[in-house]
Amino acid sequence: MAGRGRGRGRGQMTFNLEDVGIGRGDSLPPTTFKPSPLFPPMPVQPVPLQTGEEVEYMLALKQELRAATKTLPFYIRRAAPKRDVDRYSDKYQSGEPKDSTIEWSPDWSRLPKELCIKVRENRGKRPTPQVKRTKKPLVGKEEILIKLETLEKKEEAVNSEEEQDEEKKKTNEEEEQADEEDYEEDFEEDTDYIMSYFDNGEEFGGDSDDNMDEATY
Amino acid sequence: MTAQEVRLCGLLLQEHFGEVVERIGTHLLRGGAQNLRTIANETNTPLDLVKKSLCVLVQHGACEFGSGRRGPGSPVEYRASCERVLRVLRYPRYIYTAKTLYGDTGELIVEEVLQRGHMTMSNTVKTVADRLTHNMEEGRSMEYSEVVSAFSKLVETHFLQRCPPVAEMGTAATSTNPATPGTPAASASTAPPTAESNPDCYKLPHVTLIGRGKRRRSSDDSEEQRGGKKAKMDSESCGDEGIYWQVNFERFHQHFRDQAIISAVASKLDQTSSEIVRTMLRMSEVTTTQTAAYTQPLSANEIFRSLPPNYSISRPILDQYLSLLVDDPMEFVGKSGDSGGGMFGSRSARIFRLLLRKRHLEQKQVEDFAMIPAKEAKDMLYTLLSENLVQLQEIPKTPDHAPSRTFYLYTVNQLPTARLLLQHCYKTVANLIERRLFETKENKRLLEKSQRIEAILASLQASGAEPEQLTEVEEMITAPERQQLEALRHHINKLDSTENQVDETVFLLESYIFSTKTK
Numbered sequence: 035m036a037g038r039g040r041g042r043g044r045g046q047m048t049f050n051l052e053d054v055g056i057g058r059g060d061s062l063p064p065t066t067f068k069p070s071p072l073f074p075p076m077p078v079q080p081v082p083l084q085t086g087e088e089v090e091y092m093l094a095l096k097q098e099l100r101a102a103t104k105t106l107p108f109y110i111r112r113a114a115p116k117r118d119v120d121r122y123s124d125k126y127q128s129g130e131p132k133d134s135t136i137e138w139s140p141d142w143s144r145l146p147k148e149l150c151i152k153v154r155e156n157r158g159k160r161p162t163p164q165v166k167r168t169k170k171p172l173v174g175k176e177e178i179l180i181k182l183e184t185l186e187k188k189e190e191a192v193n194s195e196e197e198q199d200e201e202k203k204k205t206n207e208e209e210e211q212a213d214e215e216d217y218e219e220d221f222e223e224d225t226d227y228i229m230s231y232f233d234n235g236e237e238f239g240g241d242s243d244d245n246m247d248e249a250t251y
Numbered sequence: 252m253t254a255q256e257v258r259l260c261g262l263l264l265q266e267h268f269g270e271v272v273e274r275i276g277t278h279l280l281r282g283g284a285q286n287l288r289t290i291a292n293e294t295n296t297p298l299d300l301v302k303k304s305l306c307v308l309v310q311h312g313a314c315e316f317g318s319g320r321r322g323p324g325s326p327v328e329y330r331a332s333c334e335r336v337l338r339v340l341r342y343p344r345y346i347y348t349a350k351t352l353y354g355d356t357g358e359l360i361v362e363e364v365l366q367r368g369h370m371t372m373s374n375t376v377k378t379v380a381d382r383l384t385h386n387m388e389e390g391r392s393m394e395y396s397e398v399v400s401a402f403s404k405l406v407e408t409h410f411l412q413r414c415p416p417v418a419e420m421g422t423a424a425t426s427t428n429p430a431t432p433g434t435p436a437a438s439a440s441t442a443p444p445t446a447e448s449n450p451d452c453y454k455l456p457h458v459t460l461i462g463r464g465k466r467r468r469s470s471d472d473s474e475e476q477r478g479g480k481k482a483k484m485d486s487e488s489c490g491d492e493g494i495y496w497q498v499n500f501e502r503f504h505q506h507f508r509d510q511a512i513i514s515a516v517a518s519k520l521d522q523t524s525s526e527i528v529r530t531m532l533r534m535s536e537v538t539t540t541q542t543a544a545y546t547q548p549l550s551a552n553e554i555f556r557s558l559p560p561n562y563s564i565s566r567p568i569l570d571q572y573l574s575l576l577v578d579d580p581m582e583f584v585g586k587s588g589d590s591g592g593g594m595f596g597s598r599s600a601r602i603f604r605l606l607l608r609k610r611h612l613e614q615k616q617v618e619d620f621a622m623i624p625a626k627e628a629k630d631m632l633y634t635l636l637s638e639n640l641v642q643l644q645e646i647p648k649t650p651d652h653a654p655s656r657t658f659y660l661y662t663v664n665q666l667p668t669a670r671l672l673l674q675h676c677y678k679t680v681a682n683l684i685e686r687r688l689f690e691t692k693e694n695k696r697l698l699e700k701s702q703r704i705e706a707i708l709a710s711l712q713a714s715g716a717e718p719e720q721l722t723e724v725e726e727m728i729t730a731p732e733r734q735q736l737e738a739l740r741h742h743i744n745k746l747d748s749t750e751n752q753v754d755e756t757v758f759l760l761e762s763y764i765f766s767t768k769t770k
Binding site for chain 2 (some may be wrong): 092
């Protein structure tokens with residue numbers, strides 16, 4: 035009994051249809067079978083944009099601002115993913131940040147301490163501190179190496195004077211030749227071999243002068 | 252923080268600070284206050300990038316930090332501010348206003364401070380002087396003192412203010428520093444101190460900056476770098492370390508509001524009455540707080556004395572005007588959300604305005620008052636109803652609410668309608684930005700080509716080439732490509748301009764909602 039009127043005419047509703055405004059005999063709009071179009075034609079055209087000097091100026095400002103913010107250090111890009119091999123052109127080519135330093139120095143006293151990141155130094159500043167830095171530890175390492183070698187030599191009871199001369203020559207040479215420090219640096223740091231085990235053969239000639247009966251290995 | 256607001260903030264952050272900051276920013280906006288670890292884990296971003304982004308956000312005032320919920324021992328929590336990010340949309344308007352008030356110098360100062368978030372005075376002065384010198388002819392340079400005077404004018408009229416001092420927080424690992432003398436109580440409170448709570452917020456530091464702007468020449472790059480380093484070291488000895496200045500948005504908003512009121516009065520009445528209103532507003536600038544609903548009462552005598560002399564308004568005429576203004580039903584101090592015009596046609600706007608005035612009307616009355624034929628009026632009313640701009644109020648005659656015996660009155664609720672329109676505006680701006688990004692991406696290849704050609708042309712011209720070479724290079728872009736580029740530029744300009752203008756509406760609606768809410 036309920037729902038008997040379904041499908042016949044327009045169906046029953048709880049309120050009077052005429053009050054709403056749909057009178058008898060009026061036809062309703064046809065049912066739709068597909069979604070409404072993406073850009074339906076508009077019944078009312080929008081109000082045209084304002085034009086004028088002020089508007090143009092603000093437009094120019096906006097576009098300049100947008101371009102400028104891309105060059106500021108506040109624009110953060112993800113660090114470029116590391117490629118498989120370090121290439122020579124990396125030094126000259128990319129402007130992207132490679133590590134996680136920050137490019138501007140905020141006032142750290144206004145930020146919580148946990149946000150503190152190392153500030154990236156300018157490229158121009160780097161060579162001078164590096165050279166100074168590498169000089170000192172190298173000298174330190176050289177001294178240690180020399181000390182170890184002298185101890186070894188003392189054990190084997192080699193002529194100590196000869197050793198001292200050679201050492202002095204070595205330290206003088208190394209302190210004078212600043213250019214070769216880069217070479218020394220690679221030599222010292224990039225190899226996997228422990229430098230103290232390296233015997234560069236200069237003492238070898240000295241040993242053989244002593245007519246030792248022990249076999250040298 | 253509605254969905255539309257968050258979406259718009261995300262787009263703005265992405266445009267100005269990159270995708271990383273956008274991700275962190277939207278996460279904070281959606282999720283409320285969070286600490287560093289949570290942010291890093293939930294956004295799957297490396298910790299260093301998170302730290303960098305937070306530094307950027309704090310620098311620009313979009314994010315605030317405070318001690319955690321569990322008391323001073325818990326890790327620091329960060330909160331992003333949606334409102335502050337939305338201000339980015341209004342930057343061109345602020346800069347233009349500064350230009351109209353204080354000339355090019357003022358404009359550049361405001362632009363620098365907006366771009367950097369906050370800056371010290373000495374830094375600003377130097378950068379602005381350099382920029383101005385760069386634009387001047389050869390041989391002339393900008394004195395620091397001129398820039399300083401523009402800066403001080405901006406501070407005096409409260410357009411620039413000092414950044415609020417940072418409350419000291421005691422983290423568990425580090426020892427707590429003694430609180431600075433200005434904020435003894437701030438460390439105990441959970442709310443961050445506002446700029447206004449600092450009594451010194453408009454006081455200029457005692458710094459003497461003597462010098463001229465430096466002109467940057469391409470041949471003097473190495474010297475410039477050394478000079479630049481020297482300048483940096485000089486600023487450290489300038490004496491205003493730690494005093495940072497930021498733009499006072501509220502003051503600019505007050506200015507915009509006054510302008511809007513004056514222009515509304517001018518269009519409704521006439522120029523003279525707008526001058527009177529302008530005088531009233533200027534007088535009450537100092538006495539009224541920014542959020543007050545009405546200005547302080549001013550006597551007619553005071554107004555008369557402060558009127559600009561070139562208008563020669565005599566006393567009785569002034570009285571007439573004042574009585575006119577008082578009787579005006581618009582009550583121009585309050586803003587009405589009068590935006591029904593554009594989308595539904597001017598007739599619907601008429602109906603809307605009518606309903607605003609008369610508050611409640613029956614359908615028949617609407618037809619009569621608006622002088623619109625019944626069928627069309629019905630149509631428009633239903634359209635407005637379906638868009639929720641207009642509400643239906645039932646008033647039953649009989650207790651059983653029978654439809655035939657009930658009054659149905661149309662009415663407009665201003666506050667919810669204004670809120671609805673504001674959300675529509677945010678959605679509009681977000682759509683505009685997305686469309687612009689889409690257009691740019693579609694034509695990326697073409698844009699890059701044209702940029703390269705412009706660079707080649709510029710370098711050729713700088714090195715002095717013949718016109719044939721230049722035309723040859725120019726012909727590398729074909730005519731249809733040129734047309735396409737032109738059309739693209741036109742579209743992007745239109746979209747940008749629309750963003751600016753929708754922002755004006757956003758401003759009106761925001762101030763209306765804010766002032767109505769607090770009553």
